[in-house]
Amino acid sequence: MSIPLGDGSVILAGLQKNSFIDFPGKISAVLFTTGCNFVCPYCHNADLARGEYPTRIESAQVIDFLKSRINMLEGVVITGGEPTLDSGIFDLCGSIKSLGYPLKLDTNGSRPDVLGRLLQQGLVDFIAMDIKAPLNRYGPFSPNPKIHERLTASIRIIMDSTCGYEFRTTCAAPFVNAPAVETIARTIEGAACYVLQPFNRRAACLDPEFNRRQDPTLFPDEMIRLKALAAPFVRHCIIR
Secondary structure, three states: OOOOOOOOOOOEEEEEEEEEEEEOOEEEEEEEEOOOOOOOOOOOOHHHHHOOOOOOEOHHHHHHHHHHOEOOEOEEEEEOOOHHHOOOHHHHHHHHHHOOOOEEEEEOOOOHHHHHHHHHOOOOOEEEEEOOOOOOOOOOOOOOOOHHHHHHHHHHHHHHOOOEEEEEEEEEOOOOOHHHHHHHHHHOOOOOOEEEEEOOOOOOOOOOOHHHHOOOEOOHHHHHHHHHHHHHHOOOEEEO
């Protein structure tokens, strides 16, 4: 018998039953939501971002699976797409937490009101927020004229919370370079953890031409340089 999920059942397009890398320090299951309000050209989950998915997994099925893996899994990750767009996120998180799992949420930070409510209700234990570029240079990612204010609010909410967290930047040219990383690091000054992620050129992108127009790869020596620039502003900076 599955746990009731209320009125807003989340549409899930994927379930990764085991992951050793998505939740720091924990073996986790990863749930994939659909749809995103950003249009990042290098996004490697293009079908999920567009809201396209070959199969639909009911939330109740996922809860039943998680019940069967208690004492085997150490946590659950909800990623996307952008999970905070779905009104059923509160029911889903509540159902997962009722099973005793620590819960990590991946987000683009565009909905600080949802993040605030999730934290206030104790529904998440770890948040990973992507920061694509300096906050005043989000034109390629979001058409929302208020995005700067929303991202700033999300950063503050996360940093003022008691949950674990990290900020992440996918390092892809031309959006990310040394000045951009230093600006981002100053924006999150004092943050617990800042993660720099090399762009995977082999992945399919939301914009199919992105890899063809230029090579967006930042190679290891440049990644090390970016880490050195960011490290003085945060407590912990890593390349993942």
